[in-house]
Amino acid sequence: MTSVQIEVFLQTLIAGLLLGGLYALIGLGMTLIMGVMKIINLAHGELMMVGMYIAYWMFVLFNIDPYLSVFIATPALFFLGIAIQKFLVNPVLKVESILPENQVILTVGIGMVLANLATVFFKSDYRSTPVAYATNAFYLSDFWETSPIELSLSVPWTVSFVFAVVITITLWFFLAKTDTGKSIRATAQDLEAAFLMGVNVKLMRVITFGIGAGLVGAAGCLFLPIYYLFPSLGGQFTLIAFVITILGGLGSTIGAIIGGLVLGVFESMTATYIGMGWAPVGRFVIFVVCLIFLPGGVASLLKRKKFGK
Amino acid sequence: MKKFAPFIILTILAVIPLTGLSTYMLHILILVIMWSAIGMSWNLLGGYCGQVSFGHAAYFGVGAYTAGILYSKLGLSPWWGVPLSIVVVSVFSLVLGFIVLRLRGPFFALATLASGEVMRITTENLVDLTGGAMGILIQKRTWVDKTWYFYIILLIAASTFILVRKLMESKLGYYFVAIREDQDAAESLGINTTLYKTLALCISGVLTGIAGAFYTNYMGYIDPHVAFALHDISIITIMIVMVGGVATYWGPFVGALIMVLLAEVIRSMPGLGTAHQTLFGVLLIVIIIFLPNGIVGDYKKLKRLLGFRRAST
Numbered sequence: 001m002t003s004v005q006i007e008v009f010l011q012t013l014i015a016g017l018l019l020g021g022l023y024a025l026i027g028l029g030m031t032l033i034m035g036v037m038k039i040i041n042l043a044h045g046e047l048m049m050v051g052m053y054i055a056y057w058m059f060v061l062f063n064i065d066p067y068l069s070v071f072i073a074t075p076a077l078f079f080l081g082i083a084i085q086k087f088l089v090n091p092v093l094k095v096e097s098i099l100p101e102n103q104v105i106l107t108v109g110i111g112m113v114l115a116n117l118a119t120v121f122f123k124s125d126y127r128s129t130p131v132a133y134a135t136n137a138f139y140l141s142d143f144w145e146t147s148p149i150e151l152s153l154s155v156p157w158t159v160s161f162v163f164a165v166v167i168t169i170t171l172w173f174f175l176a177k178t179d180t181g182k183s184i185r186a187t188a189q190d191l192e193a194a195f196l197m198g199v200n201v202k203l204m205r206v207i208t209f210g211i212g213a214g215l216v217g218a219a220g221c222l223f224l225p226i227y228y229l230f231p232s233l234g235g236q237f238t239l240i241a242f243v244i245t246i247l248g249g250l251g252s253t254i255g256a257i258i259g260g261l262v263l264g265v266f267e268s269m270t271a272t273y274i275g276m277g278w279a280p281v282g283r284f285v286i287f288v289v290c291l292i293f294l295p296g297g298v299a300s301l302l303k304r305k306k307f308g309k
Numbered sequence: 310m311k312k313f314a315p316f317i318i319l320t321i322l323a324v325i326p327l328t329g330l331s332t333y334m335l336h337i338l339i340l341v342i343m344w345s346a347i348g349m350s351w352n353l354l355g356g357y358c359g360q361v362s363f364g365h366a367a368y369f370g371v372g373a374y375t376a377g378i379l380y381s382k383l384g385l386s387p388w389w390g391v392p393l394s395i396v397v398v399s400v401f402s403l404v405l406g407f408i409v410l411r412l413r414g415p416f417f418a419l420a421t422l423a424s425g426e427v428m429r430i431t432t433e434n435l436v437d438l439t440g441g442a443m444g445i446l447i448q449k450r451t452w453v454d455k456t457w458y459f460y461i462i463l464l465i466a467a468s469t470f471i472l473v474r475k476l477m478e479s480k481l482g483y484y485f486v487a488i489r490e491d492q493d494a495a496e497s498l499g500i501n502t503t504l505y506k507t508l509a510l511c512i513s514g515v516l517t518g519i520a521g522a523f524y525t526n527y528m529g530y531i532d533p534h535v536a537f538a539l540h541d542i543s544i545i546t547i548m549i550v551m552v553g554g555v556a557t558y559w560g561p562f563v564g565a566l567i568m569v570l571l572a573e574v575i576r577s578m579p580g581l582g583t584a585h586q587t588l589f590g591v592l593l594i595v596i597i598i599f600l601p602n603g604i605v606g607d608y609k610k611l612k613r614l615l616g617f618r619r620a621s622t
Contacts, residue, residue: 040415042422088594097601098489098555101361104415105551106597108363108544112590120584235539239426242419277434284427287420288408295411 007149012272013265014153020264021161022222026237027244027256028171029215035188035251036208037089039103043111044241045234047213050114051077051220052229053122059129059224066129066224067159070167073217081213084110085206111234118231128228131156160222167218168257171211175253184208188251216241236280243287249299258298262286315470322463326456335455339462339527341562341569343520346466347542348549348561350516353473355547356556357482358509359489360410361418364425365517366543370536371401371428372518376525377445378438387447390522398518399511406510410503413492422543429537444532451526458527465523469516474558476512485509486556540586548589552596554603563605 026048033041041047054076055069064072092106099105136155175181186194187204195201244263248255263286270282290297322342326335347369355361375397376390409420432439439445452458476482484505487495496502525531535541545568553564571592575585599614600607 040419042419088598091598092601095598095601097597098356098606099359099361099601101415101418102597102601104361104418105547106594108547109590109593109597112540112544112586112593116584116586116590120587235426239419239423242423246416275434277430280430281427281434284423287423291408291411291420 003149007151008272010149011151012268014151015157016265016268017261018154018157018161018264019268020261021164022219022260023240023244023264024257024260025164025167025219025222026216026241027248027260028168028253029212029219030241031245031248031251031253031256032184032188032208032215033212034245036184037205039089040107040242041209041212042104042107042238043084043114043234044212044216045237045239046111046114047077047081047234048216048220048223048237049118049229049231049234050080051217052224052233053118054217055221055224056127056129056229059131066131066221067163069224070163070218070221073221074214077217078210078214081210082206084213085209089209090202090205111238115231115234122231124231126228126230129224131225154226156225160226163222164219167215171215172253180204180207184211239280240283243283245297246287247290247297249297252297252299254302255297255299262298319463319467323460326459332455335459337569337573339455339459341565342459342462342466343523343527344545344549344565344569345562346462346469346520347517347546348553348565349466349469349473350513350520351546352550352556352561353476353485353516354509354513356550356560357477357489358485358506359492360506360509361414361547362421362510362513363418363543363547364421364423364428365513365546366537366539367405367421367425367428368398368402368514368517369521369524369542370425370432370531370533371398372521373525373531373536374432374439374445374521375518376522377447377531380447380525381440381445382438386451387522387526388451390525391519394518394522395515398515401518402511402514403507405514406507410506410510422539425537425539425543429533429539432533432537439533442532442534444530444535445525447525447529450529462520462523462527465519469519470558472512472516477558481505481508545589548593551593551603554605554607557603557605560603560605564603567604 026044030041030044033039033044051073054073055066058064058069058072059066088106088110089103092103095102133155138153138155138158140149140151140153175185183194183199184204184207186197186199187201187208191201194204240263244256244259246259247262248257248259263283266282266286267279271279274282294300296303322338325338330338347365351362351365372390372394375394376387379385379390379393380387405424409417409424412420433442435441477485484495484500487498487500488502488505492502521536524536528535549564549568550561551564552567553562554560568589571588572585575581575588581588596603600611604611
């Protein structure tokens with residue numbers, strides 16, 4: 001490989017990792033909801049869209065930086081998630097019906113309403129936040145002048161990635177160390193046992209949906225400076241979240257993080273070496289390969305190692 | 310009386326074009342019948358066999374593009390697409406079934422959703438074969454008048470209805486329902502669940518594909534966003550069956566009637582046009598919470614609810 005090829009490869013790898021960190025955040029919300037509720041939230045991408053619009057309007061109206069909006073959009077989405085869970089999903093859980101997938105179809109309905117309301121209120125224009133640092137970048141040659149290859153690191157991408165890492169660590173701390181977090185994990189592992197141990201399962205479900213929605217709302221704020229915004233962007237992110245969950249293993253938090261990174265790198269590689277338009281197909285290829293060869297996702301690999309099998 | 314209901318309705322439908330209906334009304338009727346055919350075939354897989362597919366646009370689109378490519382690349386009449394789509398969609402659904410039928414429940418749902426999207430993106434990128442985002446335009450329509458289109462789609466829908474009904478009254482139907490109720494129990498009773506699930510997927514896909522091939526002929530234009538639309542085809546199909554009634558023979562027809570008419574009414578109202586998906590979504594949510602088995606399936610419950618309301622006012 002010539003030095004140019006190495007440069008392209010490394011640059012693609014870095015872009016992929018940065019993207020992957022954000023993907024992991026989206027996947028985490030989905031995997032939490034899936035673990036505790038045992039349902040797929042097909043409105044996940046639409047919730048992210050709502051988060052992005054909150055950040056967008058905060059920027060336009062009050063000139064609040066999208067990164068600061070994380071602290072506004074996350075609680076807002078948390079309460080939106082709680083409301084959805086309490087007033088829409090819970091009643092459906094009680095209804096008897098032929099198809100058990102009713103809850104999934106319900107989330108499709110919610111997603112449709114959210115996406116369409118956004119179109120009605122904000123038109124289907126593509127928008128982006130013109131932040132001052134949008135095109136800034138760190139260059140490798142700034143730090144190491146005799147470097148044989150030149151790499152650049154976009155400022156908004158890096159900041160978003162750092163934010164994503166911080167949020168992920170906070171979440172890990174919450175799940176591992178606090179009582180509520182432990183109760184959530186217990187509910188995910190075995191609902192009835194948790195119930196018998198005195199965990200308020202109903203409350204945990206509501207909180208989990210709220211946290212899932214809050215996480216994806218935060219991801220939306222982080223995506224805003226580097227991506228553009230339009231009402232129907234939800235669908236593709238729902239798919240991404242789902243591929244990550246399958247890749248990482250269902251309901252596994254660490255799996256979701258690894259899955260997100262792998263998907264990010266893979267997508268960035270497809271975009272560079274095959275073509276931009278094919279990146280979504282690449283997602284599906286990963287998904288299929290994973291289903292056939294690694295049905296338990298990355299989580300099953302980790303488990304195997306732990307028990308020395 | 311109940312036994313003859315299909316014949317009576319078929320006769321009424323067959324006579325309708327003779328009464329000198331306006332072209333617009335005939336167009337609406339064609340759409341209703343086409344959607345009920347798609348709904349019935351979805352119902353076979355989703356309602357009876359319990360495999361909720363969010364990607365019927367994939368089969369619809371493959372059928373539609375079979376007809377379109379025959380016309381644009383080989384210069385044949387797109388009507389050949391109707392019989393040929395049976396072969397193409399069978400092969401396609403076998404391949405797809407091999408992948409997605411490994412999954413269960415919600416995961417199956419999402420995998421099918423992804424398959425529809427991937428088909429759309431693939432079609433967009435294979436510009437040489439499909440014309441990419443430009444789509445395929447059938448320059449010469451077979452008939453200007455809509456009457457023949459009406460009879461053809463009526464024939465397709467009637468065949469779909471009979472096929473689904475005969476299937477569900479046969480041994481196969483019981484296998485399908487057994488798989489829906491409890492896949493593990495069905496397997497332990499000696500039902501080859503993989504085989505029957507694949508069969509249900511194939512039949513359902515082929516029936517949808519035929520409707521797709523008809524769509525190309527009728528509309529005269531397809532592009533990836535129309536033929537593989539997530540909301541306008543996959544989700545609408547589910548809504549039609551959910552509104553009408555899951556696992557009922559007449560549900561898809563009732564659902565298609567309501568949804569198509571509702572869509573037309575909403576579209577004709579100024580200011581509401583862009584909000585039609587919100588209204589559809591709200592309708593879907595209301596139906597799932599209050600009438601989870603649809604209008605036909607929960608007919609008694611609906612009657613009671615309405616009766617209660619009348620008594621209270």
